[in-house]
Amino acid sequence: MNKQTSAQMSALLIVGALLTACGSRQPPGPEAAPAAAAVHNTVVMPAIAYGTTAKGIRLSKADDPCDVPTSLQQSVQDQLLTPYEYLLSPPASSVDGAPVLKIEITDILANAGGLYGGPKIVQLRGTLERRGEAPAGFTAQRQMFMYFGLPRSTCSMVGVVTYALGGDIAKWLQKPINGAALGEL
Incomplete structure (x- = not known):
């Protein structure tokens, strides 16, 4: 074996080892429901959807540089x-009959410019469907402004907003009142 072939083989072995160590870049498969999850202590949440703003503009992933659905669901x-x-x-299926929480993003303002970055606003509409009961819905809004002396990225500010909205929704789930206005509405 010559020096060049030996170097190529070594490089291939290193790349192969790195790929094996890093694993697949595929998203993880669905997780099994925890054994303790039951109808009385579980909420099922389908994927959070992008909706239509009050001005009739249909939102999409292109309007959301910070992946609000993922952040909000985690929150x-x-x-x-x-x-x-x-x-x-x-x-x-292990918790058939559990309440279903559907959330739709009705407005995002995450790319506002300006000297201090502008406000970051997220608006939502949600519905809780429970077996044997009328659906209960809410609207929610939170915002954050960049304050002098506190440098933050746009997505970190949106993360603060979605975390606060997640807390609002969690509290509302304790006593879901139809027509509730959550956050700063």
């Missing part, structure tokens, strides 16, 4: 309060 899950302990994504 709700992190802040769930009794009686709900688990937030599952469909299909959740």
Whole structure:
């Protein structure tokens, strides 16, 4: 074997080892429901959708540089309060009959410019569907402004907003009142 072939073989072995160590870049498969998840302590949340603004503009992923659905779902899950302990994504056949929380983003302002970055605003509309009861809905809005002396990225500010909204939703789930206005509405 010559020096060049030996170097190529070494490079291939190193790349192969790195790829094996890093694993697949594919998204993880669905997680099984925890054994303790039951109808009385679980909320099922389908994927958060992009809706239409009050001005009739249809939102899409292109309007959301910070991935608000992922951040918001994690925020709700992190802040769930009794009686709900688990937030599952469909299909959740092990907890058929659990309440279903559907959330739609009705406005995002995350790319506002200006000297201090402008406000970061997220508006939502949600509905909780429960077996044997009328659906209960809410609207929610939170915002954050860049304050002098506190440098933050746009997405970190949107993360603060979605975390606060997740807490608002978790509290509302304790006593879901139809027509509730959550956050700063």
